[in-house]
Amino acid sequence: MRPKQVAFGLGVLVLVVLPFVLSDFRTVQLATVGAYFIAILGLDVLTGHSGQISLGHGAFMAVGGYTTAILMANHGVRDLVTIPIAAAVAGGIGLVAGVPALRLSGLYLALATFGIAVVLPTILKKFDHFTGGSTGITLFGKPTQTGHGVGVWGLTNNQWLYVLTWTIGCALFLFAWWLLDSRFGRSLRAVRDSELAAAASGVNRAKYKVLAFGVSAAFAGVAGALFAINVAYTSPDTFPITLSLYLLVGAVVGFFGSIWGAALGALLIQFLPDIVGLIPHVDPKQGGPTTFFFGLVLVVLMLALPLVLRVASRVANRGYLGAR
Amino acid sequence: MSLLELQGVEARYGEIRALHGVTLTVDEGDFVALLGANGAGKTTTLRAVSGTVKTSGDVLLDGQKLFRRTPEAMARRGVAHVPEGRGTFSTLSVLDNLRLGAWVHGNAEPRELAHVFEFFPRLYERRLQQAGLLSGGEQQMLALGRAMMARPRLLLLDEPSLGLAPRVAREIFGVLGRKNETGTTIVVVEQNATLALEAAQHAFVLETGRVVLGGDAADLRKNESVRRSYLGY
Amino acid sequence: MTNFIQQIVSGLASGGIYGLLALALVLIHRSTGVINFAQGEMATLSAFVCWTLISHGWAFWPAFGATLVLSFAGGLALETTIIRPIQGGPLLGIVILTIGLLIAFNGLDTWIWGGAAKQFHGPFSTAPIRVGGVAFSKQDLGVIAVAFVVLALVGVLFTRTRLGLGLRAAAVNPDEARLVGVRVPSMLALGWGLAAVLGAIAGVMAAPSLFLEPNMMQTVLLYAFAAAVLGGMDSPLGAVVGGLLLGVLLNLVGTYVHWIGGELRLATALAVILAVLLVRPSGLFGRAAARRV
């Protein structure tokens, strides 16, 4: 067996063991981590491998989250069924968004996606007959909720959410792994590294860039759906610009472009507030410090990253960004 | 008195060694051509002098050894480097490009500008246009004009005739010759060896990062191997 | 009719602030080639510094002057310590870094000064002046005047001074700029310092009418992006005119298109950004990047 397969096996083993040793509440926190994990995987595909930046991935999560919430609350669709629909809706929107994105260079794409993430909550609030406005949509106790918020198959509700999220998370991880190792992944990186060279070798750059947008958005859609199911609630403020930015932090923490680091980034998003609380003389209740440290982590990592990547690529003896 | 001296200069790009100990001397007022095949190290030799590549070995200017060469510092010492590909500031106007040439002297002097426009009347006509909109030949003229604005003691040129119509290339070399007559030392890297050897007084031939041959341009023109390899007859 | 004119006048007043921040964005983009997402938060931080000096008994103008000096130093320090190490790497790295600064500065403001809104006494009176049925204040006129004065100064700096020439050269082609003797790292640092100063002016001008709190410039940043893009990302004149146009546009659309109302102002600004980027990326005043291959 190759080291990566061993690592994946170990990872799955840890995931299986965790619920037995963790409290019920930590289990559900890790379920939320799973949702972030999936969103970061998507961001890795898009930004890490096709070189298109998105500062607005929270917006695709919102699309997924609202697809699930509206279907569950208003159309009697079972929560599990809404997940692939959320992926399809978000993925479809991603494909559509990917076309104009082709026309935008890196900086302007960053600007546009940032703008979309800032604006989306106000649009969700405006169309309140559809989205429930700022009140949001409560899913807890809805008949379409698997386990009705109590639990299922002898699992507590939290354990159920954990199993659901991480089963999908592992499946999508394997999918991303396979995808990026396939011809598709190679073509993506070829386009990223040199559009000219890729075009010369017959790769249709537009097709691959748009597809990457679609795949990435579908991942985020699943993440949003799972997030909504996890929290059993969704509202416009669930998907603020800070969520998008934190996802970016998560992707950077996970050594941008490496799906293996996604878990690390996801854990950071969830637990950084707790870690900040451990610093002496810092009152986490003030809120400011946590935000500050999120920014600081990003800044420090961006400064350290070139160094880390150089070392990593020496160790792994691989090319760009050291890993895939 | 030698203006420029390279002693055993080595340079590398990452893992690839481009210069394996280049040694050559350029006298004050000289016009030197560097010849060689692709990848022989001509361009890197120029870059070694202007400090745009990291090197080991010694580079001497006026007999003084130079430590910590940076492009800015070399510009201040009177070395003007016109890299290959007519590097101009594409979104700046022709006039601004020329003004930048005189950066090391503070503000550009009108006299100097007039001088450049005398050499290149086309540039005067197009002085308010964006540099990026000029034709290839005009851009090369601009690059050269900009270098002249620096009133350099040593002018380094990389492939000034590349991609230009023969008539324009000759025009450029004509200007170089006139500049050289007024005392500017010139080192030119040129694919068109015929043209280069006509204009230059001395020449060096580089192969795989070393100087393999050097001497009077006129002598080299008669050299059998040079003729076969670079002059094509 | 009075309301129509009033909305235009108010729009110009808000637009002046958008334009000022847009000017800072344009300056940094022009001199370093980067879009600085932290610009709004840097402006807020400067405004807090100024507020702190004033609340310690300083008069406005000395406090303002000191804030500009501190902001300039801060911008320089930021470039030399944080931006420079990854300068020359991929541009997106620097963009992500500015996002980190955005988050960090916002947290820092909240940490130090708390989240509650603070009153900020500006240099201009907010007492109303009425002409016909239309009202405005010295504050509004002051902001617009400051925007144009700053614009003129930036214009002179860029087109009439040696420093401006160096700044532009360093941005367009850093390698080439070094060859002619321009100290490129110093130019980039100066660019950041100057942008921080412009941001500080925007922040201090905005604070009296928006009320000072850590998120003060967050929405303004998006408006400033829209203004800068509308004017053409590289044109200082475009930034200010774009800001004023946007301010008026948002007010008129918000007032007369009931479907949009006050709730979709941000969305309107985003629509402007997307439309300009996709249809005419050079904006109203920007020159198409000339490039011949």
Place this chain on the structure above:
Amino acid sequence: MTRNLCALALAALALAGIAAASTSGTPGVSSTTITLGSSGPLTGEAAAAAGVLRGAEGYFKYVNARGGVNGRKIDFKYLDDGYDPSRTVQNVRQLIQQDNVFALFSVVGTNGNLAIRDFANASGVPTVFSASGATTFGKEYAKYPWTIGYLPPYAEEGQLYAKHILATNAKKAKIAVLYQSDDYGKDVLAGFRKGLGAKARSLIVQTVGYDPTASDVQSQVAQLKASGANTFCIFAFGKFAIQSFVYANKLGWKPQIYVNDVASASSIMLLNPQSTAEGAISILWGKDPATPKFKKDAGTALGAKIVKKYIPGGNPSDGFLIAGMAEAFSMVDALKAAGKNLTRKGLMNAVTHMNEANNPFLVPGVKVHTTPTFRFPIASAQLQRWHNRHWEPFGGVQSAKL
């Protein structure tokens, strides 16, 4: 491989954070402590409202220093949700499942409370004296028996302003309304319309909403002025309310202004320059420390003492702190009434049988009164008028039909 190990290490770190197991019996109650939990916007645009939590915390500390409640000390744990309801849900999940709180107390915000009530009720955790005045928290007790609000219902607040307009200017009033376009704003506006009754249609000349993420409301105020109104209702939060005063003044518009309770604390009103807010009317139920009438009051003095001793960095004239203390006072009363053998059912029984007339932080005449079928702890309020940079209460304590 190293990276994967890193990930494992971090997971292990997360493991290390497992909290201690809960005590037996009623969750959150031990022989020496009662654990209460809450969530509120400690950061973000609504951060000022978190003063409620800090005020309550201060009062609990004060009570603890005097022996606590029935021999137990109150441990009050509150988390930041940045006014994002889904974070409120996650916080509440943590408080109930991880921190084993006995009850949720004074969760801040209408949307946050709406988001958590299904979960909290399904978990059987009392969610008491929520810092929201949404009418639904008092009305839907059949569906949500474990939930009860505290603040005067927003709909009632709207009605009181309507009543005042009808009483003073029914003939000539032309009303313009600026409201925050969310549940809060719409709730107040609905109450206001209901209070005007049949006259609502003719008296209200224009209503305009704003989004709370906006930077300013200048355009909206100009629009309202253009409607020709002579009465201006501001149903808006903090800085938007102040901006409304400032912009109206700038436009030379001098209507009779009504400003909602959430933005009428003196500490906020004083941000208005000079005379821009002169004559504005609001409601009052807790004692505003800056109001001259209450300056020498015993309750105000107690509040100031608590701020000084237990709330570092707190501003003694911050009305949110006092509101929090008022809630905490009622909570302590309820806990006392629930008895030595504290259960969650017992607490709900106590909070639905409140009859508290001695809350020192409330305006004289405002009582905390509830029954199992009337769950509006504070159902009455007094009007007050801004004059010479302070509030002056006028008229008696009144209430409205809900």
